[in-house]
Amino acid sequence: MPELPEVETVRRGLARLIVGRPVLDVKVYNPKSFQASSGDTQAFLVGARVVAARRRAKVLIIDLDSGYSLVAHLKMTGQLVFRGGEAWAAGHPTDSFVAELPDRSTRVEFRFDDDSRLFFNDQRKFGWIKLLPTIEVENIDFLKKVGPEPLSGDPKLVQVFLKNIRRRNNTVVKAAILDQTVVAGIGNIYADESLWAARTHPATRVRDLSDIKLRQILRAAIEVMTRSIESGGSTMKNYIRADGTKGDYLEKFAKVFRREGRACPRCGSEIVKIRVAGRGTHICPRCQKLPAGI
């Protein structure tokens, strides 16, 4: 799925495209993809105006002037794609590659006052959108336990990150940085890219890494994700921006992810794909070595 940079890119698209619009109605194609208490949809969504598009970790929060919010997690294959209306037509890119909507992956469709639409497409149906009172958003289990925002600029970030990751001393570092309670937003792409940048083997135990090295890994994650947001995120297969266009982080900047068989940009060795923490993992075997003697 989309990881932090992709979700942030979608958030920015939504801020431009749907903030200010009143919702006219909602069409639910897959009930599990849209969760709302009975009556709430008619009372607090239909007729309500979108007032903000926020993000926490990989979760999108769309606030309405009814005191309710739409909360969305795209998981692996979710997309939020906007179609129609003047704002869209004005900045409408020509390389939008979702032909016609709704299609067979469409799970939910929101219609706005000017007949423009926001489609929630999700091939694998892992993603969800919930409608709930804005003040209860922070009580969602996932948001209660999620770690600090890496791009917040919070001066306490490093300290909190170190405290959190030391709880995972016994596991491999890739599993630790993928753990959303340690730090928010890192997924499989940026885990691999960050560990390559910090010259660390993903299967290194956290306990074998110094605080200095762990800070280096966090720094790398921040740099890599910041850069990705600047290029509109990574597009592999399913992720696209809210306006339907692809991000080009992967082709422009990725050093190891999905690049097995090609040369490491740092040392020229062949990048290999291995399995770590149950996930496909890309490394340069020369730049990223396991500590000796363990």
Place this chain on the structure above:
DNA sequence: CACTTGACCTGTCCGC
């Protein structure tokens, strides 16, 4: 507690 594994789904790709 914390670690690992399978489950949730659909689709695609690869080897036989």
Place this chain on the structure above:
DNA sequence: TGCGGACAGGTCAAGT
């Protein structure tokens, strides 16, 4: 060409 298995950007519920 068909078929089975592995795998895909995430998270959670179970096991141990």
